[in-house]
Amino acid sequence: MTSNTRIVLAKWPETVPVPGEHLVLDNSRTIDIENVPLNGGFLTKLLLISPEPYMLSRMRDPALRSFASPMVLGAPVVGMCLVKVLRSEKEGVNAGDYMYGMTHWELYTVQPYMEGRCMQRELWTPETFDLDSLVLQPVPDPKGAFPFSRYSSLMGIPGLAGYSSFMSLIAPRLNTDGQKTVFVSSGAGGVGTVIIQLAKKKGLKVIASAGSDQKVAYCKKIGADYAFNYETESYREALEKEGPIDFYYDNVGGIALEEAINACKLNAYIVVCGHITGYGKPVEERHGIKNTHLLFERRITIQGFLVPDLLSPTMMQQFFQDVPGWTAQGLLQSEEKLIDGFENAPQALVEAVWGGSDYSVSKLVVVVAKD
Amino acid sequence: MTSNTRIVLAKWPETVPVPGEHLVLDNSRTIDIENVPLNGGFLTKLLLISPEPYMLSRMRDPALRSFASPMVLGAPVVGMCLVKVLRSEKEGVNAGDYMYGMTHWELYTVQPYMEGRCMQRELWTPETFDLDSLVLQPVPDPKGAFPFSRYSSLMGIPGLAGYSSFMSLIAPRLNTDGQKTVFVSSGAGGVGTVIIQLAKKKGLKVIASAGSDQKVAYCKKIGADYAFNYETESYREALEKEGPIDFYYDNVGGIALEEAINACKLNAYIVVCGHITGYGKPVEERHGIKNTHLLFERRITIQGFLVPDLLSPTMMQQFFQDVPGWTAQGLLQSEEKLIDGFENAPQALVEAVWGGSDYSVSKLVVVVAKD
Missing domain, CATH: 3.40.50.720 (NAD(P)-binding Rossmann-like Domain)
Structure with a gap:
């Protein structure tokens, strides 16, 4: 059994979330990586976390109206992450694949794979987006043409x-x-x-x-x-x-x-x-x-x-045609500030919103594991 | 010789214009109605004045940037008016015609007729409209189907x-x-x-x-x-x-x-x-x-x-097809509060902007002459 650390939304923050109070590191869970049942899905390992300002609007009492579905109290925080597939029972998803999208802030997750390129529009109500439907999708290993952290900035x-x-x-x-x-x-x-x-x-x-x-x-x-x-x-x-x-x-x-x-x-x-x-x-x-x-x-x-209003299938296709290529050629640049350690993710989220003036670069990324 | 009373913009108002200070009744002019040279234009008599909020933005130091051309200090106020043609040297304009459009607040005016249906777009700079180019245009006598004052509301x-x-x-x-x-x-x-x-x-x-x-x-x-x-x-x-x-x-x-x-x-x-x-x-x-x-x-x-952005020739045509007919049939209603006396025009302008809550009706109109 392996420890499966996660970061739980323990309490709705009123303004700035406090690590340890609203966002709590939970080491109580373990997982059997080799044998955990996949039920037709696949098991992923967390590599990078992209803390972003919009996440705050999801950390609210569901009774409060806002544009994005609220996160679940007591469950792990959900955000855009890069993960690696460890095992798979899903056709088209293979061990060793890299994937990017919305997933839990926890070291290992059995993913309930949903069909669809990126957006499950049918899951959205007229009032809110279910941002969890921004499911993981396969991304290529850039093999040095750009670092993986670009998936949180130019391609995130x-x-x-x-x-x-x-x-x-x-x-x-x-x-x-x-x-x-x-x-x-x-x-x-x-x-x-x-x-x-x-x-x-x-x-x-x-x-x-x-x-x-x-x-x-x-x-x-x-x-x-x-x-x-x-x-x-x-x-x-x-x-x-x-x-x-x-x-x-x-x-x-x-x-x-x-x-x-x-x-x-x-x-x-x-x-x-x-x-x-x-x-x-x-x-x-x-x-x-x-x-x-x-x-x-x-x-x-x-x-x-x-x-999500703008992400038609045509726009997504155009995006994936243009941006990875431009990034590899250096025609689009970005820099990410890498923060080591899963335990620093809550503080990184706070800094991404309120504390960024110390950074000279465009994007904070939390490095959970190198591979 | 007939007295040709006018209301002159004597001073730029900083906020609310004060009748007698910023807007001054000037009785010093006379006009020879029968013999004044027309130089190819036509002579009009003022019947109704439509005081309107946008006029305030024209009563400003020309050094201040705004959307409409400024009025001229020392010259008569300019606004939308109903006039009657007394004499004409202009083809297509005849004594007895009624016309509606921008003209001076003065009892009698020799009009320099400009060609064009309503808007002289070529006179506008990209930054301001020369609202004086909203020239007088012929309007039919509604012959009791609706009062002339509707030209200041539904058709103004x-x-x-x-x-x-x-x-x-x-x-x-x-x-x-x-x-x-x-x-x-x-x-x-x-x-x-x-x-x-x-x-x-x-x-x-x-x-x-x-x-x-x-x-x-x-x-x-x-x-x-x-x-x-x-x-x-x-x-x-x-x-x-x-x-x-x-x-x-x-x-x-x-x-x-x-x-x-x-x-x-x-x-x-x-x-x-x-x-x-x-x-x-x-x-x-x-x-x-x-x-x-x-x-x-x-x-x-x-x-x-x-x-003026919206007034394409097509829109103007559509407007004149729909609105006078609907008005005559009672499908579009309005009421005007009639204020008698040219000398009350400055105060009516102030009330049209700031003092309107006593009125139960939609539009103030100053009656200068009945015909």
Whole structure:
């Protein structure tokens, strides 16, 4: 028997989850790797964990309405992970395969394999996505063309979010004359990194904001024409100098959204991907946006989206055609901060949301095992 | 010689214009109606004046950026008016014709007739509309089928705004199953009146808000399924009871916009037409909207528009096919509050923006002359 450590959601966090209180390491379970019954499924071993901001919205009392299905209290946390198949009774899944997708934060899991490429749309209600239906899917071993950790960034949720929204929402609006300007907040974040690079590929001028000088340097490194640290240069100053803008890609909400509206050209288009400044803060305490009169004066469109809305089979096919190849060729870059040790996953989640300004790189990844 | 009274923009108002200070009655001019040279144009007599909120944004220092061309300091105020042609040297314009469009607030004007149906789009810069190019156009004498004052409501700027936006932005989104619900703020206002009635024509459930019990009664009279006085019932209560909503038609901004976002269903669509709560208030003092995270959680689209954007020749043709006929048949209703006397026009403008809660009807009109 082998110890099967897991990280359990013990209590709903009200704001910032506390490791040991809300997210608890549980060493009580064991598993017989050789003999555990698979019942037609397969057994996986956890390699990498990708802690991400959206996970917070799943850690809530199910009575509270939100966009994604809640996690189960007392059960392991669920998130995007890279796993390796140890044993399989499932046709098409073989020992030694690598797979990526939603799975439990536990060392070994018997997977109930669901059919379907990526999204089990029929499991979604009109109100929420059952994110657990983002099932594991096989991913190739990049054999050194890129590290496995790219599956958590360019080829993970941030990559899917950035690629699908840029291609579906922004790219179709580029068929006009003249250079367009896009402003990307949280430019060094997982999604921001993708948007900066896709925007440069399409010839846009890119302005990016970030919360530290290292992050600003990183935005420039991956192509931003102008990047600024919002702690030392105000959004207003930067956008007055480098704007006005045709597009704003909003990852943060709050003051950045308000100042982006101020800097909008006529017929500008704002994509709202996330509101990281609001996470863990009661709505009443958030920054209120007062310049909404500019929405009609400048005929601005704001479009909110969630990734699953955009992930048609065609989009998924296009994503897997483009992104792994571009990554292997170095045409799309990212960096991951690797954190060793499964026991550090709860703290890594907290840092991915609130503590990231120390990192100069786009994505935190927890390394549970090398292979 | 006849006295040619006019109302001059003497000074830029900072917030609420003060009659006598910013808007000054000037009796110093005279005109020789029989002999004034027309130079190929035509001479008009002012009958009705339609004071409207958008006019405020034209009463500003030209150095300040806004969506519409500024009025000229020292010159007469310009607004939508009904006039009668007294003399003409212009082919197609005859003495006795009625015309409606932008003209000076002065009793008699020699009009420099510009060719074009309604909008001289070539005069617009990308940044502003030259609203003076909304030239006078001939309108038929309704001969009792409806009063001339309807040219300021259903067939004036409010009618154009409401009809073109409903038909261009909301109607194309109705081709799905199930009854949809729309919330209209300022439901008894000029635009709100049109939206309530068009929405009912299309089978939507309509919720309307207004600022007095008389206005609420008026909203119900023209078809709103539920109407409430926001002074005595909160937006939140009303929308929790009668929502959630598929559409919000925003005439007011502020708290109404925030609460409408709270009440949005998935994939809801918000049209921003005006922000009357913000007029004359510095941006810093306006209500800040804090729940913008719902934009992505519920995949909400917000679309700001200005009327001239939507007024294609096809839309204008459709408007003039539908609205006068519907008005004559009583299928579209409105009421105007008639205010006698040209000298009351400045105060009527102030009341149209800030003082309207005493009126139970949708539109203020100043009667300068009966014929």
